[in-house]
Amino acid sequence: MNWNTYTAHELLDFLKQGKVSAQEIFSSLSSAIKQQDKTIHAYVRTAETADILSDARIPIPISVKDNINIDGWETTCSSHILKNYVAPYDATVVRKLKAAGAPILGHTNMDEFAFGSSTETSCYGPTRNPWDISCVPGGSSGGSAAAVASDEAIWALGSDTGGSIRQPAAFCGVVGLKPTYGRVSRYGLIAFASSLDQIGPLTKDVTDSALLLNIISGHDPLDSTSADIAVPDYTAALVNDCKELTIGIPKEYFIEGISSDVKTAVAQAMNVLKAKGARFIDVSLPHTEYAVSTYYIIAPAEASSNLARFDGVRFGLRVQPAKPRKAAIVDMYEETRNQGFGREAKRRVMLGTYALSSGYYDAYYLRGQKVRTLIRQDFDRVFENCDAILTPTTPTSAFKIGEKLNDPVSMYLSDIFTISANLSGIPAISIPCGISQNGLPIGLQLSAKPFAEEILFRIAYTYEQNTGWHKKRPSLKT
């Protein structure tokens, strides 16, 4: 049986009914990986066997991005600099998953240190989009999205700093949620940009997204930025109607450069939701055009500092150049980091170092933080009049491998619709809402006030129940 093609909530029902064992689910996933992953390359390492407890509450295997620490596992951020580094502790989300009884299936591929929107910058090589293997799966959580889309995973965790869950979810036709900043503990997530990072679920449908968020969210005393706010049962929000909900359509998101497929799909989605009782209003987020710039100051600046610990002193790669240039220790640092980091990582560390350096701090970092305030205020104002905002997740469907790799600015602009949610800390979800003319999935993005994930789930669930896009799977030719 192809148990791997089901959702987690379906499998939980099957388990209850005795139709399947946890071990069988794990095995069907393992064989799917064995068959397809040579082509897709969603995983960087997988578990040979599953640790399944007899009394496990949710014994559904889960795949996690390679920047989430698992005790005793290599955890590398898909970077050469961390190759062979074995983590000595579990991330809080992993601890919670283990406590729920979910066996870890594997670490999924990603852009190196989550720097990218295509999963092409991984030191292990790119992941391919299961819908068209000449296309990227999006990124940086491309491995997680591709694994779920190709049924190599039931569900997965990714991390989202500027769209790294939602954009690959859109490109691969799965559901991706970036929770409110502070909803899910970051402890054990290898930091990219601390004030923007958030772990979230990539799933086959909205119900699984709510189920997984139930497991991973909540206050963590090990993360000072995790919110001490009670976690509701998110599955209770899965109601098939949008009565009395007001959804805002920000005019700034319907700009030049959006493909007509995307425009059409979003317009149709509005009709579906209208029929289920949603009211639509036009809203304005006037600072939207500054989001990418703001992000590309703040994120690299924080990253340049977060990546300073990869210095060859304690763990990971260490390279001592044969020919001494400066003091031996400085030579070691410089050579280790030059050889250990890929091109995009170096670019971002350099950019961030520049933005913080003496004489440039005010012009770049401080200004970036101020514009961040303006962007956040835009959302505060809009949410006074509506419950959610509806936009496309990305301006286009997946692009070709190699297409944007050498043009950083155009690569950065592929996150233009997702970045604002990170800058303002709000939750946002991407759900499949159509297929483009060239046969690639299209994503619909919904965002809401901080800690209003329930509204996102309700709208997304309503949409899903009245359409069939989430059931579409790529026909993989391997």
Place this chain on the structure above:
Amino acid sequence: MSILTQKDFETVIGLEVHLQFSTQTKIFCGCENVFGRQPNTCVCPVCLGLPGTLPVLNKAALDSAIKTALALNCRVNSYIKFDRKNYYYPDLPKGYQISQFDFPIGHQGHLDIAVNGATKRIRIHRAHIEEDAGKLIHDSEEGCSLVDYNRTGTPLMEIVTEPDLRSPQEAYDYLTALKLALQYLEVSDCDMEKGSLRCDANISIRPKGETKLGTKAELKNMNSFKAVKAALEFEEERQFRILVSGGTIVQETRLWNEDKQATYTMRSKEDAHDYRYFPEPDLVPFIVEAAEIEQIRLRLPENPQAKCSRLQKDFGLSDYDATIIVQDQYLADFFEACAKHSTKTKKIANWIIGPLLKELNDRKCSVKDLSLKPEQFVILIEKVENGDVSNLVGKDVLMSLLQDDTQTVDGMISAQGLSQVSDDSFLEAIAEQTLSEHANVVQQIKNGNEGAI
């Protein structure tokens, strides 16, 4: 043209003191904050800076910092935040130090010191909290350096003066006064040997009358107050020689070499000092309401200077006695406890400064480590004062009390028959009796045999 001498120059010194707080745990993780363990045994993923870890502030460290800032008469901000100071050094696991940049816990404080009998106010520019780095051990045998991260994450306060000190002696006096003030707070053991109190110094010289500061040197690696003074004296002289020979001072960091009693250029930190400070995104701001700060201020222990004046005023001690007694807050507490049992405060002070202090110094311990009871100490002093026992016997009894705190003065004197008797007729009777009992001995002595006894 007259020849310039050192007297034509003024020395300008500013000090940076690093104080380790003796909290149970480190500042951002639950590892024990302890000195002297085997290398890398008090470390965890957080203080090793492993990927994915996050800091969480120890409340006790913040409390100690606020107390310290207030004790140094600093203004304490209600809004407290942390910043990252970015630089590379193997003892700094994350590649940045969590510190404070634009909102230090305390600023605009001061500490008064005595200079030539007058009080001089040394302004404190700022006092901020940060995490300590690890320890580098140089292994010449293997030709490498070894890193021990046990110290990493020890809560640290950096106390920076304005350039108000004008001589190495003033610097020494400031450090002495600062250490004493800090000891009273009981936030640190202030032990330079263990590194819980460390001092770096900035020094420059300028022609007298000049208002602009000269180029400074930063001095590091002094392991005692004496070393600070010696390093500053060396540096004063070195800079003077450079200037009078027409040279220019280079701004640099110099290390004090204790064996050679000289400073040397520090080669490993020649970098551009571009620390790229920015707000620490992993820690949220801390708001300490003004009322709470006021409460902490009110609960501060009396500072040594105030205690010194009060001991003179309330107990009639001389400036000299009071000054000695307040050098150790436990000794001062002991004095006050004794003073509750007797009005002979001057005598108590004499006994504390004399035999007790000598004994404490011999034993290298503090009065708080002993269980000497103030009331027994007072009883002993009064017995000596009344002539019940001799001074010499009194000191013996003190030794016995220090050895065995279950004993009382009365018990010990009667058990050992040490009482000193002052009744003449009683003494005469005893003498008569003794002589008659030993009549033959008396006779032998009378016969010139002085060794008969």
Place this chain on the structure above:
Amino acid sequence: MITNSDIQYISALARISLTEDEIKPMAQDLSSILDYIAQLQRLDVDQIKPTSHVLPLKNVYRDDVIKPSLTQDKALSFAVSESKGAFKVPQIVDN
């Protein structure tokens, strides 16, 4: 415009030794990004407070209670190079 000497300064700060042929493309990449970012200069932000944290969290503390540390073996288990219970690095010469 980012010059080659800017790149050299930043790469020294960031401890990344770029090779000669990496410097020019890096300067170009950073210049094109900074050109794009320059749009922010259009905004008047004088009266705007910077955002470091999106959530209004404050006063998150930990009690001063000792938690177990790693054993020395575990602490050194991932060490690139170790000796005498410590992490070994190239010699640092101070004097």
